[in-house]
Amino acid sequence: MNALQDAGVPVASSCGGEAVCAKCVLKVLAGGExxxxxxxxxxxxxEKDNxxxxxxxxxxxxxxxxxxxxARYW
Ligand code: FES
Structure with a gap:
């Protein structure tokens, strides 16, 4: 999330990166490794959000x- 934001790409978040909201979930198209x-x-x-x-x-x-x-919103 920080790398994207540093590059000027918006990432949804309502918890500020505290691993609570799951709004920052992104689909990995390549390079997951x-x-x-x-x-x-x-x-x-x-697990909670499946x-x-x-x-x-x-x-x-x-x-x-x-x-x-x-991300669905880009
Ligand atoms: S920003 Fe809320 S879980 Fe990642």
Whole structure:
């Protein structure tokens, strides 16, 4: 989420990156292996909200290489 915001790309959030709202969830189109493993908070949100496997909670994921993501609102 921070990497996108630093690049001027808006990311939905109502919790400010505290892993509560799940509004920052993005679909990973490519390069998912270049994201850090899910944090315990992300794993909790993923289970609670039944998030699809091809998504990540962007405020909890660190970018380690090239990644292509999409959001429904872009
Ligand atoms: S910004 Fe709320 S969970 Fe990521």
């Amino acid at each position: 270049n994201l850090s493993p899910p944090t315990p908070d992300e794993l909790f949100l993923r 998030l699809p496997a091809d998504t990540r909670v962007s405020c909890q994921a660190r970018v380690l290489g090239d990644v292509t993501v999409d």
